[in-house]
Amino acid sequence: MKQSIKVCLFLCMGIYSLHGAAAEASALAEVLFNGVTKGGAKVVKKRPAVHSSSVPLFKNSTVNVQRGKGLRAWPKNFQTSGFHKTAFFQDQDETKGITIPETSESIPLHRTALLDPKDDELFKRIFTSKENSQMVVGLLNDFLELEGQERIETITILNNEFTPRRYRGKKSFFDIFCKDRAGKQFIVEMQKDKEKAFFKRLHYYASAAYSEQLGRGLDYGLLKPVYLVCIVDHTLFKDNQDYKHIFTLKHKKMHTEFPDGPRYVVIELEKFTKTNGRIKSAEDEFLYLLNNWQQVVSSPPDSKIKGAYETISSYNFSSMEYLAYQERMLDEMTRRDKEEELNQVRESVKHAEESLRHAEEQSKIAEEKARAADEKSKVVEESLRQAEEKSKIAEESLRQAEEKSKIAEEKSKVAEEKLGQMNIDTALKLIAFKLSTLQIKEATGLEDETVEKLRLKAKQERK
Incomplete structure (x- = not known):
């Protein structure tokens, strides 16, 4: 022990x-x-x-x-x-990741070491350059989280323009469109601006790619699944903190995936918060580059996306192309500034509406309390009125009782007077019959003295 x-x-x-x-x-x-x-x-x-x-x-x-x-x-x-150094004590999160050389200074656009990889032309060049095919394979595997036999080995870049077969139908232009050895098709989109029908457009793109696989007379068994990856430079799902969202067709109750169904991946750059030095995968490094390209000064020696850095560095603009790029960047900055101002105005309006709503609620509560107090006052007044009515009735009843009592007293007095007179008359009659005082007293209830006075009175009247 x-x-x-x-x-x-x-x-x-x-x-x-x-x-x-x-x-x-x-x-x-x-x-x-x-x-x-x-x-x-x-x-x-x-x-x-x-x-x-x-x-x-x-x-x-x-x-x-x-x-x-x-x-x-x-x-x-x-x-x-x-x-x-046992695995029991080692913190797995402390495993060293890729560190990208960068500066903490705020650098103007014309002096940055790299161009913006989110730029439409540059983004397409990164994904469509033959030299970057293996890098793109790694990124697609990371984005789609493909494992085992599902993993992509090689890709072939396809024509990214779809002309509709129906007359005057809407054309589709993908940023990147490719397929792997098994024929599965992949669409990659970079979306910088907010769009109201964003999800409908994604579904339209995937449907267009899927429906265009078959020509007349071909068997449906030749159809291959379509995977769509879209990176957005804004927030779509405010109630979810994950930066990556994978959507598939699933059974409502059993939650099993629909066979060979489409798969949509939406990545929100604003929610990707991994810091430099904690980057582990090609996906992490690419998303970090998209978010922080203005501070990045060169590619790290252990980079998993060297092709992206090389494409950005070797991309040669003509004078007109560079001016167009600068104009796009300035437009982007202006748009973001306006959007930020608009968001601030919206927040102010929202705050004002919230304050107004709160004030209205407080006013309603005060009115309800006043109404309840008024109702209670009315109830009290009614109770008081009823009490006064009862008091009046009680007073009237008392007055009537007193009147009755007086009448009864008067009647009683009269009756007593009549009875006394009757007794006197009876006593006088009995005196006339010469009955004794005791007999008269017992018959009339008069006192001895009274009987004697009556006897004396009767004698005087006879004389």
Whole structure:
């Protein structure tokens, strides 16, 4: 167990050192040589006290450790040991790529070392020069991601102009049109300007190339697939960060490809962000050149597209052709400036519309709140009105009750008065019949004193 802990600490120390964490590596080294903690108790190897030790870590390799201060320095041969260069620790992304000689200065058009490879004439020359055929094969294989038997070995440049068979039909002009040994056809397009019907035009080009393969009487089995690669100098798919998009015909549910169907590859230069020194393939290098040609000063010694650099360097313009090239470049710069200004205006309008929309939404929310408050106020007012009505009804009921109570009291008083008079009359009659006071009291409920007063009154009336 103790040995296993040491091995783990040793491996961690190696990892820390590989990633430049010298302090952590030193601490682990000191733990290794001062003792290993196990279950809260420190297991210490008994050895003579020394100020420094030279301990073997690898074969023919030692590391210096100073007690109390940790690791002093790794041995020089440690960085070149087999342990340091295992595939487990090696970062694959750090593999050295192609570095293209370039300058960081902003160079005017008439002083750049290279011409713009996106220029229509120059782009066609790069792909159609016989000397560049193998380079083009490599680029097509990279662009289309062809593997195994699908990979292209050789190409033949074909006529890039298609005259329609139907009367007054639309002609098709491809930038580059070629086929391989198996007869598969390839179209390469460089699109600098934005176009509304861009995807329809790509489909039209591929369809034209496919339909023109057969003449009258030929069998459909002779048809070969058409592959189209289009490099665009702007963004088409704003919601996707990939720079390359491959489209094929596929089954909707099973996602299997349609046999011998077309394949479209769209490459967005604006999204290609690989930096110099991390370029690995011919595709990477070519796209980097298209994006950064103004800063490139020469081709790298290990270039995978030397033919492109040589074509650009050896391309000889006549005076008129060079003026036309400069004019195209200036037009391109003007177009881009105008497009940038237009985009800024669009962004400003979009921002203003967004602000207006937000203000309208806030206004609607405020109106809704006001409407809700008004509704609540109306409800409260109605409740108050109903409460007042109920209060009035209650007051009226109380008044009526009081009136009834008064009437009842008056009636009761009258009844009491009548009853008292009746008792007096009865008592007088009983006195006339000479009944005793007690008998009269029991019959009428009058008091003795009252009966006696009545008796006295009756005597006086008889005299």
